[in-house]
Amino acid sequence: MVDVVVIGGGIAGVSVAATLAETLQVVVLERESHPGLHSTGRSAALFSEIYGGETVRALSRGSREFLYSPPAGFAESTLVRPRDTLHIATAEQEERLDEFANLPDVAAAIRRLDGAAAHALCPILRQDQVVAGALETASADLDVNGLHQGWLRQLRARGGRLLVNAEVNTLQHTGSAWRLETADSIIHADVVINAAGAWADVVARRAGVREIGLEPRRRTALIVDVPAELHVDSWPMVIDIDEQFYFKPDAGALLLSPADETLSEPCDAWPDDWDVAVAVDRVQNATTLEVDRVRRSWAGLRSFVADRTPVVGYAPDAPGFFWLAGQGGYGIQTAPAMAALAAALVRQMAVPEQLLRFGLDARTLRPGRLHNP
Numbered sequence: 001m002v003d004v005v006v007i008g009g010g011i012a013g014v015s016v017a018a019t020l021a022e023t024l025q026v027v028v029l030e031r032e033s034h035p036g037l038h039s040t041g042r043s044a045a046l047f048s049e050i051y052g053g054e055t056v057r058a059l060s061r062g063s064r065e066f067l068y069s070p071p072a073g074f075a076e077s078t079l080v081r082p083r084d085t086l087h088i089a090t091a092e093q094e095e096r097l098d099e100f101a102n103l104p105d106v107a108a109a110i111r112r113l114d115g116a117a118a119h120a121l122c123p124i125l126r127q128d129q130v131v132a133g134a135l136e137t138a139s140a141d142l143d144v145n146g147l148h149q150g151w152l153r154q155l156r157a158r159g160g161r162l163l164v165n166a167e168v169n170t171l172q173h174t175g176s177a178w179r180l181e182t183a184d185s186i187i188h189a190d191v192v193i194n195a196a197g198a199w200a201d202v203v204a205r206r207a208g209v210r211e212i213g214l215e216p217r218r219r220t221a222l223i224v225d226v227p228a229e230l231h232v233d234s235w236p237m238v239i240d241i242d243e244q245f246y247f248k249p250d251a252g253a254l255l256l257s258p259a260d261e262t263l264s265e266p267c268d269a270w271p272d273d274w275d276v277a278v279a280v281d282r283v284q285n286a287t288t289l290e291v292d293r294v295r296r297s298w299a300g301l302r303s304f305v306a307d308r309t310p311v312v313g314y315a316p317d318a319p320g321f322f323w324l325a326g327q328g329g330y331g332i333q334t335a336p337a338m339a340a341l342a343a344a345l346v347r348q349m350a351v352p353e354q355l356l357r358f359g360l361d362a363r364t365l366r367p368g369r370l371h372n373p
Contacts (some may be wrong), residue, residue, distance in 0.1 A: 002027050004346065005180055005189040007203055009035030011148050012324050012331050014162070014193035015339035018151040020346060021160035025188060027334050028160065030181070030201075031167035036148050037268075044221065044248065044255065046237055047333045048085050050106045050140040055309045056330045057105055058360040062337035065354075067142065073210050074150040080140040083248070084236035088125065088286070089120055097241045101134045110134040114280070122235050124287040135236065141248075144332055151339075166260055171207045178207075178320060191346055193322045198266035198301040200325035209318040212311050212370050214326060217261040220275040222297035223253050227291065238255040245282040253295065256283050261302070269299040302329040305370055310334075310341050312365040316372075322346055323367045341365075 008016040009030030017028045020354040028035075047067060050062045067079050089097035089108075101110055111134070119125050120134035141246050157160065168181040171192065173179075180187045196203045198216035205211060226232055237248035243259045258279035262272070280291045305311055305326045321365040325344050327334065341362065351362045363369070 001177075001188045003189065004191045004193060005029060005178065005187055006193040007180075008195035008197055008199075009162060009164070010195065010197055011036065011144070011151070012197070012327060012338065013193070014148065014151040015322060015335045016154055016193060016195065016342045016346070017160055017324070018154040018158065019339045019343040021155055021158035026155070026160040027189070028155065028162045029166040029168055029182060029187075030152060030162065030164045031196075031249075032166055035131055035152065035162065035164065036145075043331065044246075044257065044329075045142045045144045046085065047080060048136060048138060048250070050103075050109050050136055051085070051139075051239075051333075052328070052330045053308055054105075055360065055364045056328070056334060058336035058343075058355070058358050059337040060308075060330070061105075061178075061358040062340075062360060064357045066145075066336035067140075067333075070150065070265050074154065075146050076147060076149075077143065077174055079143045079146050079150075081143075082370055084121070084138040084140045084141055085136040085239050086113075086118060086121060086236040087136075087241050088130045088238060089241045091131050091174060092336050093241050097132055097134060102351070106134075109138060110136050122238055122287075123290050124230070125238070126285075126287060129243075129286055134241075139237070142332055144313070147332070147335065150160045152219045168203065168206065171203075173207075173321075174318060177189055189320075191320045191322055193324055193346065195324040196304045197325070198264075200303070200323070202266060204321075207318065207321060209321050210313050210371065212305050212323065212326065214305055216264045216266050216301040216303045218264045218272075218299050219256055219257065219302050219329065220260050220271045220279060220297065220299045221257045221269070222276055222279055223255055223295040224280070224289075224291045225293060225295060226255055237251070239284070240282075245279060245286070247283055250305060254289070256280065256291075258282055264301060266301070269301050271297040271299040275299075280316075292321075304328045310338065311367050312338065312346055313361070313367050315366040 113133040201211040239246040311326040
């Protein structure tokens, strides 16, 4: 018998579990043999305050302080490494780049570039293709494993428990609490936090809770070699303004993605050869890079609801059932703020002041918005 059960051992689940474990009894249930196997372990690992929708950008801004200055003893090494982010546009895309760059919170964080300046930062960009860019210099690569492990250590230090190979087979509200059954355990809890990633609607169905219309979508990534004379480590992450592709340095090679969003059932995602080929083709069209060999490729699921904004809060139709889902591809960079917000809402406390000052409107995250706009 515990206060809170968190379903899902990815970064969303363990971050809120560790935060709540400071004052509550918490158990995390992970269906796989180790946590972070799916989306958490397959992230492009970028922190950017201008990437994503308005609410996501506010959550990212609210996460910066934690990521750059984590609590003493939280991480064994630095969690961030500076990495500029360059959004690029062709002549046909320049108007869309202007719209993006003129958003008030984006405009304050970027510097506009012409094609020559963009080429100077990333010399493989085709000068006859890329005519403009928007450069963010306050972005960074993230140590996703370091972040995830930090919260796992914090969870254990505060008396919380992680159970692996613990898929929830049944869960029901008994009138006074939730009863969850796995292959090895029966757990009673006042609150169930549904942080099951792509499986969040599956969990809701088992609980008899109205679903949120979650759509898991496959995202492909691959690593390719670059010529030895190219020193790529200082290059920015490069993102097409229409997000048709992106690439970033990765240990002397390049990580490429076609930024695909192929609708999928919840599963252990694998890359499709077609998507790998599309990534190579799009990057080669925008650059002078010639890809001779794909070193390795993988895929993960990014889960969205209709308005592409995360879902955080108590379900309106089930007592003590708390949603923490729909993070899309932004769950890593927003995790500190999301954990602080979710922990406050679970305790039925006010939204933390440090998040309000970054422009976060928690009403945009409430589950009820999806059924009663």
